Amino acid sequence: MLNYHFSLVLLFFFSFICCSFDKHGGGLLLPAFGMAQNTTIVHVGLVLDLEILAGKRSHASISMALDDFYASHPSYKTRLLIHSRDSKQDIIHAASAALDLMKNTQAQVIIGPYRSSQAEFIINIGNKIQVPVISFSATSPALAPERTPYFVRTTNNDSSQVAAISAFVKSFGWREVVLVYEDTSFGSGIIPYLVDVFQSIGAKVPYRSIISLSVNDDQLKEELYKLMAMQTRVFIVHMEPHLASRLFTKVNEVGMMEEGYVWIMTDVIGNMLDSLNSRSVEAMQGAVAMRSYMPRSEEMENFTRRWKARFRQENPISEPPEPTVFEARAYDTLWTLAMAVENATVSSSSFRKLPQGYNSTDLGGLSVSQNGPKLLEAILSTRFRGIAGDFVLVNGQLNSSVYEIVNVIGKAGRRIAFWTPELGIFKQLNSTSSVSLKTVIWPGDTTSLPKGWEMPRDKERKLKILVPVKNGFKEFVNIAFDNTTNRTTVTGYCIDVFEAVMQLLPYAVSYEYVPYPNAKGQIADNYTNMVLQVSSQFDAVVGDTTIIASRSKYVDFTLPYTESGVSMIVPVKAEKRNMWIFLTPLSSELWLWTLGLFLFIGLILCLIETRINPEFQGPPLQQLGMIFYFSFSILTFAHRERLVSNLSRIIVLLWVFVVLILTSAYTASLTSFLTVQPLEPTVTDVSELLKNNKIVGYQDGSYVADLLKGLGFKAYQLKNYSSLEQYIDALNKSEVAAIFDDIPSLKLFVSQNCANVAMAGKNIIGKIYKAAHIAMVGKTFKTGGFGFVFPLGSPLARDVSRAILSLTQSNKMTTIERKWFGDVTSCPHGGDDDPGLSNLKLQSFGGLFLITGVVTALTFFLHISHVLFSKQG
Known part of the structure; x- marks a missing residue:
């Protein structure tokens, strides 16, 4: 009985102390009800920034959770005694407060601190003395429960949202993003994860904007002007809400919250949107934010109502804001701890001194918690349905993977989609809708999709386009420098194509041509050296620059706008004539068919005339000779035998007509072969050049020299x-x-030297015109063709490639080619398809032979019918 009265006195004493302390000034938090006899008190440390709004909000959640839990569980044999300390928004004060709680009050658990930057030292000490450190707001991936097992994170790790951010970026096809983050361990902790996930979807991070916590307004504007001068228009912002509010205020002032810009905020800002002041939210209009999903329920509405009342009670002069996910998780954290303490059957504080030699005056008095291991195990195994959703810890962290994507419109965030690892982005939970996003209202109050990349709006900033200075081949690029006016004029096929392409872009691009190496007449020594200038000083290269693999390691090429490949031109020599040239006019197939038809006609004539014509009668050998003689005598019209049958006369008349056509065609073709001097290339394959150690040429400054060395040339x-x-x-x-x-x-060469150039196919020597003395022969070595050059990752390369496709499919490209090269297709060339020098084919006489054969067979059939009819008569 005495013990019972003593417990009551102790309770009233603690309550008095609690009320006599400042609520946020290092006082105690006790449940507002009596404790049963033999109740075990478990000391818990609470480290928060109690003088700022975030700390006050969390404190209201902790105190309300303490009362609610023990009101719901009056029979529990354990009670949490919360010792609160103010970390004063400082890492040193946070560490000092935690050391005080561990050393002087022997707190068996530390809740907090609020910021990731304050938590690292406290977590390491807690791990050393086996005191669990539970944080509901330290989200930095740098704080890893895997390395410090006594750290328990009852909120999402920042890295869990990077897949949601990348999915959002990918869904709109943006290929470049700029990361804007605060210069703290919290700010930089998520960056490696973002870079990796963007790399996996093919998006680049060309710049990282690091904002110091002590940045002043002028420095902030200077950094924003730097961002404005860049081409990328998609920004990922990761920083504490108070710094984000300052940032977006200046973003509006410099004009970066206009149409074309994209601002995506991480959940540290998204979770606090409803509690930001109206000026901050107004500055963020059109931005998009990630936010941890909290299902709306009656419990949540009840929690919100009671939490506002508790906040007003603890902060009478402050208007209660809307609770965020952090307040809900602070509430659930306290419930988790209270259940774990009861389930672990924790005894009174039991600590064991650290071994001697622990090198710090303050740390020397610390002891190792004997309850730590089983208390940690109980915390990690706790499962229940909390205010913020299902409370499940996996690997020391909260397992919550549903995010909502909100669009800042009006006074708060408007949900536009959800994201989960399994389903990605989708419009509604438990919905099969194929629409993944609601309409987004972007900065500038527009629904038009931002391209994610634009040319800088600084009118003085022009793209510097390198063009090669050339001695020859000026049809491609020609640079003329006027010493009188000190002006440089650039013309040529490549220039016309580039300017036509730029006109097809959906936005205006300001640019100027810069001669390489200079405009004073010095010739471009090496195109690869020129290309490498793009990655360091210049914005592009326009000229007869070939797309090859070695260059693509350092720059991006557009799609080619010309044919691809490398070939060779060689001299030709007169082809030696042989004694069988008279057979050349007719193909071998035509010779065989003509001979066969001759014999067939002779045979039919003999069969018809033998019965009625004495001149065709006689021994078998004589008749066989008559077949050959009569058939071939028709060829020279020298036959003298008289024909009796009218059917025979029809056959001969038709055959004479066929022979007339054959001889005329043969005579014309033979005349052509005898009068035109046949030519053949001196070389038909690269292997001949290598075998005979021949010298070869190439265009000055071209990569072809490297290609030839690769083939084996010295x-x-x-x-x-x-x-x-x-x-x-x-x-x-x-x-x-x-x-x-x-x-x-080589096409240009052909167009300008049409009379002196002939073509021959791969490994085939064609028949070449009399005036020709050069031929393009041999294997074509594949290359990428001519393309424009841009820096690696430049979105302009993609846009220009699309414009090249549009140009090549229009008549404009044909017009440009004719302007500089002429009508190359009209230039005659040799080859197997040349009708002037090709031998005659069977197909040319197929119809004539068919008619002759049919008429001959028909007359023979009539003759047989007549003979049979006469015998029957």
């Missing part, structure tokens, strides 16, 4: 030339055995 076998005229001179003077170049350059 450096001394290579000679460079800078114009088409030099090509012809080198071949005519036998300086080189062949010249290698891109197909587009």
Whole structure:
């Protein structure tokens, strides 16, 4: 009985102390009801920023949860005694408060601190002395329960939302994002996860904007102007709400909350949207935020009503805001701890001194908790339905993976979608709708989808486009410098194509041409060196630049706008005639069919005339000779035998007509072969050049030199030339055995030297015109064709590629090609399909032979019928 009265006195004493302390100034929190006899008191430390709104909100949740839990569980044999300390928004004060609680009050559990940056030291100490540290708000991935098992996170890890953010970015096709985050361990903790997840979807992070907590307004504006000058328009913001409010206020001032911009905020801001002041929310209009999903229920509505009353009670001069997910999780954390303490059958505080030599004056008095291991196990195994949803800890962290994506419109966030790891983004929970997102209202109060990338609006900022200075091949790029006006004029096929493409872009791009290496006449020494300038100083290269693999490691190419490949031009020599040239006009197949038809006609004539014509009668050998003689004598119209049968006369008349046509065609074709000098290339394959150690040429500054070295040519076998005229001179003077170049350059060569150029197919020597003395022969080595060059990851390369596709499918491209190259397709060339030099084929006389055969067979059938009819008569 005495013990019972003593317990009551103790309770009133603690209550008096509690009320006499400032509510947020290091006082005690006790349940507002009596305790049964033999109740075990478990000391718990609470470290919060009690002088700011976030700390006051959490304190209201903890105190209400303490009362609610023991009101619902009056028979529990344990009671939590909360010792609260103010961390004063400082890492040192937070650590000092935690040490005080562990050392002087022997707290068996620490709840808090509120910020991730304050938690690291406390977690390490708790891990050392086996005191669980439970945080409902420290979300940084840098705080890993895997490394410090006595750290329990009763909220989401920041890294759990990166997949939701990347899914949102991917759904709109944005390929570049800029990360904007505070310069703390909390701010940087999520960054590696974001970079990795964006890399997995093919999105790049060209810049990271790190904002110091001590940044002033001028410095903030300076950083925003830097962002505005960039091309990327998608920004991911990860920082504490108070710094985010400052940031978005300045974002509005500098004009970066207009149409075309995309602002995506992480859940640390999204979870606090409903509690931000109206000025901050107004500055964020059109932004999108991730937010941990809390299902709406009667319990949540009841919690909200009672929480506001508790907050007003503890903070009479403050208007109660709406509770956020952090207040709900603080409430659930206290319930978890109270259940775990009871289930673990924790005894009175029992600590064992650390071994001597623990090197710190303050830390030397710490002891190891004997209840820590079983208390930690009980906390991790606790499962229940909390205010914020199902409370399940997995690997020391809350297992909550449903996020809602909200659009900041009006006074708060409007939900536009949900996200889960299993389903990705979808419009409604438990819905099969194919629509994944509600309509988003972007900055600038528009529903038009931002491209995610735009040219900088600074009118003075122009793209610097490198163009190569050339000695020859000026049809592709020609740079003319006027010393009088000090102006540079750039023209050519590549320039016309580029300017036509830029006109097809959906936005205006300001640019200027910069000659490489300069405008004073110095020639571009190496195209690869020019391409490498893009990744460091310049924005693009426009010219006859070939797409090859080695260059693509450093820059991005557009789709090609010309044919691809490298071939070679070689001299041709007169083909030797042989003694059988008279057989050439007719194909072998035609010769065989003609001979067969001759014999067939002779045979039918003999069969018809034998009965009635003495000239066709005689021994079998004589008749056989008559068949050959009469058939072939018709070829020269030398037959003298008289024909008796009218059927025979019809056959001969038709056959004479066929022979007339055959001889006329044969005579014309033979005349062509005898009068046109046949030519053949001196070389037909690269292997011949390598085998005979021949010297070959290439265009000055071209990558073709590397290609030839890769094929096996030595450096001394290579000679460079800078114009088409030099090509012809080198071949005519036998300086080189062949010249290698891109197909587009060879097309230009063909158009300008049509009378002197012939074509031959791969490994096939075609018949070449009399005036020809050069041929393009051999294997075509595949390359990517000509393309425009941009820095790695430049979205402009994608837009220009799309415009190139549109241009190549229009008549505009044909017009540009004719302007600079002429009508190349009208240039005659040799080959197997050349009708002037090809031998005659059977197909050309197929119809004539068919008619002859049918008429001959029909007359023979009539003859047989007549003979049979006469015998019967």
